[in-house]
Amino acid sequence: MTAQAHRTGSAEALLEIRQLEKRFSLSGDFLDQLRFKGGKLVRKQEYVHAINGVSLDINRGEALCVVGESGCGKSTVARTVMGLLSPSAGEVHYDGTRIDNLGSRQLLPFRKRMQMIFQNPYASLNPRMTIQQTLEEPLRLHHPDWNRQQVVDQVEQVMTSVGIDPDWGKRFGHEFSGGQRQRIAIARALAVDPEFIVADEPISALDVSIQAQVLNLLMDAQRERNLTYLFITHDLAVVEHFGTRVAVMYLGTVCEIADTATLFAKPRHPYTQALLSAIPRLDDDGPQHIRLTGEVPTPVNLPSGCVFHGRCPYANARCRQEVPALQTQDDGVRVACHAVEEGRL
Amino acid sequence: MALLEVNHLDVHFALRKGDVHALRDINFTLERGERLGIVGESGAGKSVAAFSLLNLIAKPGFIAGGEVNFEGKTLNTMSERRLRKVRGNRISMIFQDPMMTLNPVLSIGEQMIECLKAHRRITTKAARAIALDKLQQVQLPSPDTRLAQYPHELSGGMRQRVIIAIALLLDPDIIIADEPTTALDVTIQAEIMALLLNLCEQHNVGLILITHDLGVVSQVTQRMLVMYAGRVIEQGPTREIINDPQHPYTQGLINALPQMATPGEPLNQIRGSMPSLSNLPSGCAFHPRCNFIRRADGQTRPACVEQVPGFVTSGNCQVACHMVAELLEDRRLQEESL
Numbered sequence: 001m002t003a004q005a006h007r008t009g010s011a012e013a014l015l016e017i018r019q020l021e022k023r024f025s026l027s028g029d030f031l032d033q034l035r036f037k038g039g040k041l042v043r044k045q046e047y048v049h050a051i052n053g054v055s056l057d058i059n060r061g062e063a064l065c066v067v068g069e070s071g072c073g074k075s076t077v078a079r080t081v082m083g084l085l086s087p088s089a090g091e092v093h094y095d096g097t098r099i100d101n102l103g104s105r106q107l108l109p110f111r112k113r114m115q116m117i118f119q120n121p122y123a124s125l126n127p128r129m130t131i132q133q134t135l136e137e138p139l140r141l142h143h144p145d146w147n148r149q150q151v152v153d154q155v156e157q158v159m160t161s162v163g164i165d166p167d168w169g170k171r172f173g174h175e176f177s178g179g180q181r182q183r184i185a186i187a188r189a190l191a192v193d194p195e196f197i198v199a200d201e202p203i204s205a206l207d208v209s210i211q212a213q214v215l216n217l218l219m220d221a222q223r224e225r226n227l228t229y230l231f232i233t234h235d236l237a238v239v240e241h242f243g244t245r246v247a248v249m250y251l252g253t254v255c256e257i258a259d260t261a262t263l264f265a266k267p268r269h270p271y272t273q274a275l276l277s278a279i280p281r282l283d284d285d286g287p288q289h290i291r292l293t294g295e296v297p298t299p300v301n302l303p304s305g306c307v308f309h310g311r312c313p314y315a316n317a318r319c320r321q322e323v324p325a326l327q328t329q330d331d332g333v334r335v336a337c338h339a340v341e342e343g344r345l
Numbered sequence: 346m347a348l349l350e351v352n353h354l355d356v357h358f359a360l361r362k363g364d365v366h367a368l369r370d371i372n373f374t375l376e377r378g379e380r381l382g383i384v385g386e387s388g389a390g391k392s393v394a395a396f397s398l399l400n401l402i403a404k405p406g407f408i409a410g411g412e413v414n415f416e417g418k419t420l421n422t423m424s425e426r427r428l429r430k431v432r433g434n435r436i437s438m439i440f441q442d443p444m445m446t447l448n449p450v451l452s453i454g455e456q457m458i459e460c461l462k463a464h465r466r467i468t469t470k471a472a473r474a475i476a477l478d479k480l481q482q483v484q485l486p487s488p489d490t491r492l493a494q495y496p497h498e499l500s501g502g503m504r505q506r507v508i509i510a511i512a513l514l515l516d517p518d519i520i521i522a523d524e525p526t527t528a529l530d531v532t533i534q535a536e537i538m539a540l541l542l543n544l545c546e547q548h549n550v551g552l553i554l555i556t557h558d559l560g561v562v563s564q565v566t567q568r569m570l571v572m573y574a575g576r577v578i579e580q581g582p583t584r585e586i587i588n589d590p591q592h593p594y595t596q597g598l599i600n601a602l603p604q605m606a607t608p609g610e611p612l613n614q615i616r617g618s619m620p621s622l623s624n625l626p627s628g629c630a631f632h633p634r635c636n637f638i639r640r641a642d643g644q645t646r647p648a649c650v651e652q653v654p655g656f657v658t659s660g661n662c663q664v665a666c667h668m669v670a671e672l673l674e675d676r677r678l679q680e681e682s683l
Contacts, residue, residue, distance in 0.1 A: 069530035177618050207386035208557060212601035212614040219611060234531065241603035241612065260608065278535035280560025281604065282587050291539070292532050294486075295500045 014196060014228050015058040015081065020090035022076050023047040026300065049299045050076040052252040052307075053090070055326070058196075063222065063229035065243035065260070067236060067275070071296060073252040074232045078200045081230060082116050083107055094196075112142040115189035119201035121181035125173035131184055132169030135159065135191050142192045154191065161224075162187045162217060179210035183217065190221060200232045215242060236279050240264050248272045251307040252299055254326065258333040268335045270312050270345065306338065314339040346417060347374035348518060348551060349398070349436075354411035356390075356397050359404075365623045367393045367406065369575050375519065378549040380542075382566035382583060384559060384598075388619050389572040391555045395523050397421075398553070399432050415519075434464045437512040441524040443504035447496040453480075453507055454492030457514060464515055479510040483540060502533040509541060519551040526561065538565060559599060563587045571595045574630040575622055581662025591664040593637045629654050629667065637668040646671070 026046040027033045033043050051073040058064045066074045079085045081092055083099065092100040099110050115138075118124040125134060135155045139146065146154075156166045162183045173181055182202060189197055199218065203211040215238065221227055233239060239246055243260045248269065256269040267273045274290040292311045297303050306324050309315040316338075324336040339345040356368035368390050375381050385391045396402050398413050400421050413420045415436065420428060440446045448456055457476035461467055467475075473492070480488035483506040496504055505525065512520050522541065526534035542565050545552045554566055562569055562583060569586055571579040571594065579592040590596045597615035599605065606612045617634040620626055626633050628650040638649045648654070648667040656663040657670045664670075 069532065179618055207619070208559075208598055209386060209601050209615040210618060212603075212612040213616070215603070216611045216614055219609075235603075236531070237603040241606060241608050274532055278531045280535070280538075280558060280564055282560055282563045282599070282602070291536060295502055295533075296530075 012059045013057040014060045014095055015056075015230070016091075016093040017054060017056045017077070017081065018091045018093070020054045020077070020080060020092065021052055021088045022050045022073070022080055022085060023088045024050060046300060049252055049302050051080070052302070054249070054252070054254055056247055056254065056257070058228060058230055059244075060228055061226055062244035063231050063242055065231045065233060065239040065246045066249055067233055067239055067246060068249035069234060069275075069296060071251075071299065072249040073299070074234075074249050075200050077249075078116070078198045078230060078232045082114065082198050083111075084116075108142075112192050113194055114196040114198065115192065115194040117182075117185055117189050117197060117199040117202045120205050121178055121185050122173075122205070124185050125181055127173055130170055130172055131159075131164075134173070134184065135169070135188055138188060138192050158187045158191045161221070162190065177210075178206050179213060182206060182210075182214050186214070186217060186221070190225070193225070195226070196228045196230070198230045198232070201234070202231075203238065204233065204235065211238075218242070236276060248275065251296060251302065253307055254336065255308065256333065256335050256337075257326070262331060262333055266333075268329065268333060268340050268345070269308075269337050270314055270339065271308050306336075312339075314345055316344075348377045348379075348416065349375040350414040351398070352412050352414070354394075354397060354413065355409045356393055356402060356406060357409040358406045360623070362623065364409075366625075367575055367622060368397065371411070371577055373570055373577070373580060375551050375553065377518065378545075378551055379568065380545060380552040380554065380566045382562035382569035383553065383555045383572060384557065384562050384569055385572035386557060386598075386619055388574075388622065390575040390622075391572050392523055394572070395438070395521050395553065395555050398521060399436060399438070400428060401432075401438075430464070433460065433517075434515045435517055436519045436521065437515070437517045439505075439508055439512050439520060439522040439525045442528050443501055443508055444496065446508055447504060449496055452493055452495055453499075457492075457511055460511060460514055475514065476510075479513050480507070482513065482544065483507070483510045485510070501529055502537065505529060505533075505537050506540070509537070509544070513544060513548070513550075516548065517550060519553065520545065521553045521555070523555045524557070525554075527556070527558075534561075541565070559587070559602065571598070574620055574625060576630065576665065578631070578665045579662060581660070585660060585662055589660075591659050591662060591669050592631075592666050593635045593668065594631050597634075597636075628652055629665075635668075640671075 024047060026048060027044065033045055035042055035044055054077060066077060068074045076085065080087050087100050091098055094110055099107060132155065135158065136151055139151045139154055159166045164180065164183050164187065203214050206214060222229060231242060240260060246258060246260050246263045247254050248256045248271065250271050256272045267276050274292045277290045294311045297310060303310055305320045305322055309319040318338050324338050326334045326336045327341055328334050351371055351373050354368055354371040357364040358367050371394055383391045383394060393402065397408055408421045415431060420431065454473065454476060458469060458472040461472040461475060476492060477488055480491060485491055485503060485506045499507065526537050529537060538561060554562065556562055566583045568581065569583045570577045573594050579586060579595050586595060590599055600613040601615060603612060615634055620630060632638050632649040638645055640646055646667055654665045654667045656665050657673055659669060659673060
């Protein structure tokens with residue numbers, strides 16, 4: 001408990017997520033939910049359980065990476081933190097203030113401090129706005145008192161800092177390549193001098209040589225502006241390079257949180273182990289990865305017990321019934337696994 | 346004679362503003378049972394290369410020169426009717442998106458049986474038995490029930506297994522796989538790649554694997570081509586290229602991978618981006634991004650800007666680069682003077 005209190009109560013945590021849950025209804029509105037069954041009118045509701053009780057702390061100045069396969073809820077976490085989705089249960093605290101229940105007007109000062117970079121730079125830039133307009137918009141919203149010159153100066157400064165020529169401001173998004181567009185999207189996020197950035201797969205739509213450029217840019221920005229990142233990705237090689245800490249998610253729950261170096265040196269959770277062994281490496285001859293059987297279950301009907309038990313080689317009767325909780329190990333790694341807890345693994 | 350030989354293949358796209366050269370002078374061979382990787386970034390022409398092998402390029406694209414020889418027969422001049430006997434039968438393809446490849450209104454069984462009947466005189470019962478056998482080979486759980494199911498009822502990984510089963514239906518000599526695992530998750534990707542590798546080895550099927558993932562290529566293939574802006578810039582044994590890349594672009598591509606850098610340090614990036622095919626730089630298409638364009642004395646090597654580099658042989662690899670050619674020449678002169 002002391003470790004728990006220390007973690008959640010620490011002054012350095014910029015963002016705290018507590019027992020966050022998000023369900024999406026599949027059954028439409030009230031009338032769509034009604035069905036005749038055996039001569040009776042019954043109401044049936046189905047939900048996609050995108051995230052189920054996720055708790056994370058993000059410390060000032062770190063890059064917390066959330067990894068997992070598609071459908072594990074990592075993007076939902078990002079969007080819920082940003083207030084783009086409202087959580088079904090749980091709380092989000094930013095710098096000591098609860099923000100998940102605020103109205104849009106009350107949220108405005110926080111929006112200035114937290115910004116988001118999206119995956120697809122082809123979709124996240126408004127095609128009808130020039131780059132200048134795109135970059136000025138957040139400044140006009142968050143600094144209504146600034147005069148024209150201040151806005152223009154700030155835009156020029158931020159464009160230079162991400163490596164785009166300020167003369168390109170007159171052009172539209174479609175005139176740029178994917179890498180340049182992502183630079184513009186990063187510039188838009190940096191324009192209001194945020195302290196916290198949520199980046200949802202910011203480099204997965206880009207080519208390898210461009211990925212390196214954009215990743216370097218994000219790291220430079222972090223150093224220069226003392227940014228805190230919540231970095232969502234499925235690419236573990238990027239995590240190993242970029243992340244301070246890593247949270248591994250599976251089917252809406254966090255199965256392991258650890259320092260990056262510790263996680264890659266000694267993965268504890270069976271899913272983390274399988275995930276790490278599945279990275280195609282340049283230096284090994286032939287695949288020697290841990291083969292997982294089966295597929296990820298749907299988040300509509302969650303399995304009982306540990307969500308991973310269906311694919312886990314170490315699952316036993318307890319795993320099929322009891323949901324494992326995150327438990328802190330000796331070296332600060334937190335793992336949600338009965339096998340690790342019982343010392344079977 | 347190699348099973349498949351590609352000689353001086355040129356592919357153009359006829360656009361209003363003039364022809365765009367999507368592929369220029371592609372040469373490679375594939376032996377029976379060999380696995381070849383084609384690597385490059387988007388726009389490099391690797392998918393066009395794959396499609397042109399079976400003359401599957403849609404208008405306005407066309408094969409402007411060169412030939413694709415399969416067992417001594419030239420595929421790109423063959424009539425559609427005869428080409429059909431090769432497509433899917435002797436050479437089959439696996440595409441990137443498993444949802445787009447399968448017909449959504451036919452059950453898995455119907456699609457497989459249809460394919461068998463198109464190429465062989467065979468009863469439905471016998472075709473069904475073959476289909477079932479192939480589904481078992483790709484380790485699809487409960488293949489019996491899958492035959493009656495539709496593509497939307499399967500997950501991405503299972504769909505890609507079905508597609509591999511279809512590609513194997515007629516016991517082809519070559520499978521062309523265009524980014525077969527890009528749409529899949531890491532753990533599923535690892536499974537599918539292992540399966541594909543295994544089946545190719547078992548049945549002695551040749552594989553042409555198109556991908557942007559150097560990790561996958563290094564694990565699966567024996568030889569590889571690296572493409573840039575419509576040309577092959579380096580080819581040779583995969584291990585040699587991965588361990589000791591010669592071309593500055595290949596070096597840049599490998600060094601840009603996060604696993605090649607110290608965590609926390611900046612990645613080794615290649616500056617700039619791939620030029621558009623309709624507006625290629627003069628000389629070597631890579632020269633505006635190349636770090637080796639200057640000689641030791643600080644002068645720009647004129648050939649890089651003026652002249653398209655030809656292939657030079659370095660070890661077992663072929664490299665199209667003026668810098669490498671110069672290095673090799675220097676080394677040769679040194680050895681001679683000794």
